[in-house]
Every structure is written in structure tokens, then in C-alpha cells.
Amino acid sequence: MNQPTVLIVADDAEFPRSLMSRWAKERHAPALTIVNSQTLLGSGKATAEVAVLGGMGQVHMLEILPLLVGDVSVILYVADSGEVNDNVRENCPRICILQKGQGWEDAVVALVSESLRRLDAVERARLAEERAAQQERFAALGRYMLEMRHGFSNALTSVLGNSELLLMEPANLGEEARGQLETIHGMSLRMHEILQRFSSLDKEMQFASKKSQGETGKWPTTLAAGS
Amino acid sequence: MLKKVLIVDDSQAESRLMQQFLESAGYWAVPLSDPARIEQLIDSEHPSLILLDVVMPGRNGFQACRELKTSDQYKNIPIVLVTSKSGDSDKFWGRQQGAEGYVVKPFTAEQLIGEVQRVIG
Numbered sequence: 234m235n236q237p238t239v240l241i242v243a244d245d246a247e248f249p250r251s252l253m254s255r256w257a258k259e260r261h262a263p264a265l266t267i268v269n270s271q272t273l274l275g276s277g278k279a280t281a282e283v284a285v286l287g288g289m290g291q292v293h294m295l296e297i298l299p300l301l302v303g304d305v306s307v308i309l310y311v312a313d314s315g316e317v318n319d320n321v322r323e324n325c326p327r328i329c330i331l332q333k334g335q336g337w338e339d340a341v342v343a344l345v346s347e348s349l350r351r352l353d354a355v356e357r358a359r360l361a362e363e364r365a366a367q368q369e370r371f372a373a374l375g376r377y378m379l380e381m382r383h384g385f386s387n388a389l390t391s392v393l394g395n396s397e398l399l400l401m402e403p404a405n406l407g408e409e410a411r412g413q414l415e416t417i418h419g420m421s422l423r424m425h426e427i428l429q430r431f432s433s434l435d436k437e438m439q440f441a442s443k444k445s446q447g448e449t450g451k452w453p454t455t456l457a458a459g460s
Numbered sequence: 461m462l463k464k465v466l467i468v469d470d471s472q473a474e475s476r477l478m479q480q481f482l483e484s485a486g487y488w489a490v491p492l493s494d495p496a497r498i499e500q501l502i503d504s505e506h507p508s509l510i511l512l513d514v515v516m517p518g519r520n521g522f523q524a525c526r527e528l529k530t531s532d533q534y535k536n537i538p539i540v541l542v543t544s545k546s547g548d549s550d551k552f553w554g555r556q557q558g559a560e561g562y563v564v565k566p567f568t569a570e571q572l573i574g575e576v577q578r579v580i581g
Binding site: 382383386387389390391392393394395397398401421422425428429432436 | 471473474477478480481484515544545546547548565566567568569
């Protein structure tokens with residue numbers, strides 16, 4: 234994940250000031266974007282991993298929640314008074330509500346930090362799954378190529394061999410036909426080289442796989458044998 | 461007198477190709493597509509050398525080579541394995557079965573004839 238972004242939405246300037254002052258004590262701080270509810274409503278969208286709302290009336294809260302629900306992963310609301318409008322929860326069931334009291338800034342920083350760590354872990358897991366799926370596709374392709382190698386070699390034997398046989402008696406061929414046949418023969422030899430490189434690569438990969446498994450104490454599994 | 465070479469390969473195209481290469485180099489080639497009949501053809505044709513494919517249905521080349529090389533009657537006939545199995549472990553295994561030579565498919569006329577000449581002259 235790039236540097237995570239935290240959106241602070243507040244109409245009371247003291248709210249973000251307190252939070253920024255608290256965050257300044259942390260070794261790693263996320264990128265903070267501070268807006269008031271009117272600016273956010275005017276822009277019509279919010280882009281951040283986490284949003285912290287506070288220092289505003291609950292009516293304004295209800296107006297800006299729809300802008301956040303789809304695009305922001307974690308929404309944290311620091312409520313001034315003891316009671317929270319039921320409509321807030323109805324509009325955003327997964328909102329996290331924190332009552333403002335002594336040390337609320339510590340609680341917000343801790344909650345936001347943990348939320349960002351969790352989001353980062355989820356993103357890393359998603360990327361790892363994507364990479365694993367891609368590796369599996371490559372492995373399937375590799376296995377298929379290994380299985381095809383025998384048939385390909387046999388077919389190439391005929392192409393290469395028969396072109397050689399024809400070239401053994403050049404007197405039977407016109408100049409143009411001989412040139413074309415030499416091209417077929419040359420390209421067959423090239424394909425042969427490619428096949429040999431593929432075999433070498435397969436051998437190296439088997440060696441690397443065995444070495445790696447040996448280091449982790451696992452027995453190597455049997456790889457698809459060449460034919 | 462021409463030296464006779466028995467070609468054992470289930471692929472007619474490859475068998476015919478080897479036959480033409482051998483004949484162009486002055487050998488007498490006898491093709492056989494059924495590996496179960498090797499001993500029968502040896503008895504009737506008395507070849508100087510056997511070119512033996514490895515991947516064949518019923519009886520693979522390694523198995524046939526091992527059986528011929530453990531037979532008092534046939535063990536002195538040189539065998540060259542001709543196969544697309546190109547790994548070092550395959551070549552090692554071929555030698556373990558008693559084969560005198562090994563040619564990897566696809567091969568050139570020079571490679572095939574070179575190996576035949578190396579083994580039987």
C-alpha cells in the first residue's frame with residue numbers, strides 16, 4: 234500500500250488541531266487531509282482509507298456519511314455528547330463511534346493505526362493470492378509444455394530428417410526449392426536449439442526446487458517427467 | 461557385406477527416416493514397429509546393431525534393452541537408444557541398462573550415423 238491517507242472531517246478547528254498535535258508524537262504518521270463538512274459536500278466525494286469525523290453536529294454528520302460509505306474502508310466518529318442519533322448507525326452500520334472524553338486523541342490514534350495495519354495486511358494478502366494464482370497459471374503452462382515436449386521432438390525429427398534427406402540429393406531440386414528447403418532445415422535446427430534450452434531450463438528448475446525443498450527439510454515431490 | 465541395423469520404433473515416419481539415413485550411409489536397415497518381436501527379428505535377421513526407441517507401447521526401450529543385455533543369447537548385440545528423452549538422468553539410466561550409445565531426437569543424419577559408426581564402424 235502507498236502511504237495511507239486519513240481524512241479528518243470537522244467543523245470545529247480545535248478537533249483536527251488536537252489530533253495533529255497527538256499524531257506529531259508518533260514515529261510514523263499517515264498522510265492527513267483535513268476538511269470541513271461544507272467543503273466535503275461541495276467536492277462530492279472522499280478518497281481515503283480511514284475517515285475520522287468529529288467537531289460537528291449530527292445533522293451535518295448525516296449529510297456527509299453517504300459520501301464516505303462506499304469509498305472509505307473505516308469510518309470513526311468522535312461524538313461530543315453521550316447520545317448518538319440512531320440515524321447515524323442506520324446510515325452506516327459499520328461506523329465506529331467513540332465518546333469524547335479524557336485521552337480521546339490517544340484512542341483515535343490507536344484505532345486509526347490498527348485499522349491501517351489491518352488494511353495493509355488485507356491488501357498484502359490479496360496481492361499474495363493474486364501472485365499465487367498467477368504462479369499456478371504459469372506452472373500449469375509449464376507442465377503442459379513438458380507434456381508436449383515428447384510429441385514436439387518426434388514431429389521435429391521428421392521435419393528435420395526429411396529436409397536433410399532431400400538436401401542430400403540437391404541435383405533433384407531447383408534452385409528456389411533448394412533455398413526454401415534450406416530455410417526449413419535451418420529453422421528446424423533452430424527449433425531443436427529452443428527445445429534443448431527448454432530442457433535445460435526444466436533441469437535447472439528441478440534442481441532449484443529440490444535445493445529449496447532440501448533447505449526447508451521437505452522431501453522433493455516428483456515433477457512431471459520429460460518424455 | 462553390408463552391416464545390418466535393426467530399427468525398433470513404433471513411429472513409422474521416424475523409422476523410415478532412420479532407414480533412409482542408414483541406407484544412404486551404406487547400412488542395411490530392417491524396421492520393426494512392435495517391440496515385443498525384437499528377439500524374433502534378431503533370430504531371423506542377425507543384426508549388427510539395434511537402434512531402439514524408448515517411449516513405445518507395451519514394452520519400453522529401457523525395458524527391452526535391460527532384457528536383451530541380461531540374456532546370454534543377445535547381450536553381445538550393441539544397442540543405441542534413440543529417444544526424445546534428453547535429460548542427463550535418462551542418458552545415465554540408458555547406460556545402466558547396458559546401451560552402448562544414445563541419440564536424442566530430433567537428430568541430424570550426422571548425429572545418427574556418427575553414433576552408429578562409433579559403435580559398429
